[in-house]
Amino acid sequence: MDMKKVHKRSKALVIRETVVSYIFLAPALFFFLGFVIVPMGMCLVTSFFNYTMTDFTFIGFDNYIRMFQDEVFLKALVNTFIIVGVSVPAVVIFSLWVGASIYKMKAFTRSFYRCIFYLPVVTGTVAVTVVWKWMFNKYTGLFNHVLLGAGIIDERINWLGDERFALACIILILFTTSIGQPIVLYIAALGNVDTSLLEAAEVDGATKLQTFWRITWPSIMPTTLYVLVITMINSFQCYALIQLLTSGGPNNATQTIMYYIYYQAFRLYDYGYGNAMGIFLAIIIAILSAIQFKVTNSGKVD
Template sequence: MEKSLKKRILNKEDLVAYAFLLPAILFFGTFVFFPILKGLYNSFFNYTWREFTFIGLDNYKALIQDEIFLKSLKNTLLIVAVAVPFIIVFSLSVSLLIYRLRSGTRSFFRAVFYLPVVTGSVAVTVVWRWIYDPYSGVLNYILKTLGIIDDNIIWLGDSKFAIFCIIAVLLTTSVGQPIILYIASLGNIDKSYIEAAKVDGANSWQVFRNIKWPLLMPTTLYIVVISTINSFQIFSLIQLLTSGGPNYSTSTVMYLVYEKAFKLGQFGYAAAMGVVLAFFIGLFSILQFKFFGKEVSY
């Protein structure tokens, strides 16, 4: 009798829990899961404004031979390869320095680094467009004043510099959240571990390597995965600063999906690009979980 009563209570609690989860489940299914399946389905069709014809794997075969897509994929991988390690190293280094400061000073620097995150991307882009302006931009002015360059550089119009200019803007808007997370994680480390290590004669590097870094690994794993996904999906900076130019030197897969779908009406082809992008994001995430997850307790 008691077991039956306990079972009924548990079932009732499960129903209440699922009732609270239902709005989130419906939202996820409607706006995330269903679009994923729909995009995968559309990738097997020649789907345009006027046509919807099944073509199998032809879209994927075309991607392999599409020089613009391959160039955009290369740009995307370059952004990820440069941005993610920099975000981790810079955020962790700054967090270690900020954490040593007094509470008020620490809060000030946290606000400074987090400000670009909460600022609208359009406002940030306007500031950077002025910085990169070839005639009145502050970057050319500073470099000429220091004698580093003689003539103005068209930063966003030169394929040698444009992609790295985009990465620089991405970095300024991507380090705020990791710094906040790292500072919070440093505050959760039991100080008795550090004190015991120092009593045993450990120096600052040994304390960091053997105590702080392993305990920061769950936060690092989260930051690595989220930063990778955000870097793969970079779009608004590309659209607002360069529109993929010059000569697709700053085009990314995400921007090309937008261009093919909403400018040219090639929805099936764009869906195939989206599937490939999702594959790379999933692949990188799995590798990151395998590499960083060894030291993380789930």
Template sequence: MRDDYAGQGGTTVAQSRAEPRSAHVPLRGAAVPQALRRTLRAMRREWSAYLFLAPGLLLFSVFTLFALGFALYLTFHQWSIIEPDKAFVGLQNYRDMATDTDFRNSVLNTAYFTGGSVPFTMLIGLALALLLNQPLPGRGLLRTMYFLPAVTPFVVLSIIWKWLYNGDFGLFNYYLLKAHVIDKPLLFLSDKHLAMPSVILMTVWSGVGFSMIVYLAGLQGIPAELYDAAKVDGAGALARLRYITIPLLAPTTLFLLVMGIIGSFQVFTQIFVMTSGGPVDRTTTVVYYIYQAAFQNYEMGYASTLAFGLFAMLFVFTVIQLSLYRREDS
């Protein structure tokens, strides 16, 4: 039967195995246009979805991708708003940034602000979350009250705290004088030793609510069976906190730490409204220094270079934190 079939023009198994694969499998070059045609046909069928996505993609392309590329282009030019000549300077802006003492001081001020605000915000937020995770009367109202500053615009908060710090009619000086803690009003925002701690205090107060809510979500995701088993084994409250709560909140802590450092390195509103970078540049942070370079000195090329320097610092910090977390988790 096989021989008859082969004689009639059929193909035996041996012959089919001996034939080259190119006779049956299409060439890769021909497959690519075919796949492209299938994709285009699918896009035509789903044209309404792309129509709805088009505004968002257009905005993202213009205000993110194009802006990022143009900012990178500016870093290689001496781009001034008031001068018509936009000279190409190569890497000169980057060399100037590396030797700029004012930029170095702004980085130190930002690090001071970060070290003073982020840890205290997270610690107080964790303490409030642990407290308000208990079945207390009116805890819903308390959670709302603590979270309200986190959703209030920073401009409003900065103006209110600027009034509180005022040396003539501020409430802080009023109550400190009434309590005989101080003999004369303190110039919180004009004293070079008090200006940055004053801004840090305001930032911690306004950011505690966000940390509290995030920690509350993490606490409510911990199984209650773990605490019950620990109680049966005789573990006290501190032991449960140390061996159950804190380890299981590690991803939440990492999230708040990364977001806190990124946010603190981008601090601007408090500085702009409350101190304007003073006194004697003690509160000039990196973003405020970028603002000065761009909109006071009109050096858009150098300001773009500083912005990319800030991005590099944030990228390094984030990579280090993620690598440390993965090392501890493994």
């Protein structure tokens, strides 16, 4: 009888706590539903329509079929994969290297480097981009000035206006603005690796490489997974740099899916087509994120 009473009371308690939890969650849930889930649903639905300012006709999968017949979209797709393929490994490797070099330093020095690498993140994208644009300028830019002065090049290079260099320049800028957060995270993660394990490995005669590969790397795997996913998503969604620097040119050499979505939806008012590309991009990001979770063993440490 007593047990029954206790059970009843604990059940009521659980219900009350659950209700309170849900009430606390409600504001966030409201915004999440209203500004993320509902727009996503609308995006999915309208991708099956010829949706412009003056038309809203159901056309089935026509937007998706058109996408793969659109040369500019295919070029944007390839460029986007190049950006992701280059920037993600580069950001992870460089951040890990910098993190590993910094985390054992004195607190002041460590903070100093953290600030330096984090500066491009806290500085506004527009300000950063304007400086880069000036440095890349064909006529008055720093790079041409230095390279010409050093005798490395014979004539001025149009860094952002030449198909051979434009995408590489974008990747370089994206790289500098992407490494700040991973470096800070790696410094924290490396500082949290269990030192007793490292000391034990050292006593057992493990080499530095073995220690890193067998102990440090698995310990920072959750951080690596986060860095991989976030950098990949940011790289896939590369838009602001393109908008501010090249508008997708020259000859679509820096066209990305995100910029092309913007162009179709906000310049040509072809919302349905833009949304179809958005859905396609979301699917790609979801699949690649899932693969990353799988490959990195869901960020778990054995």
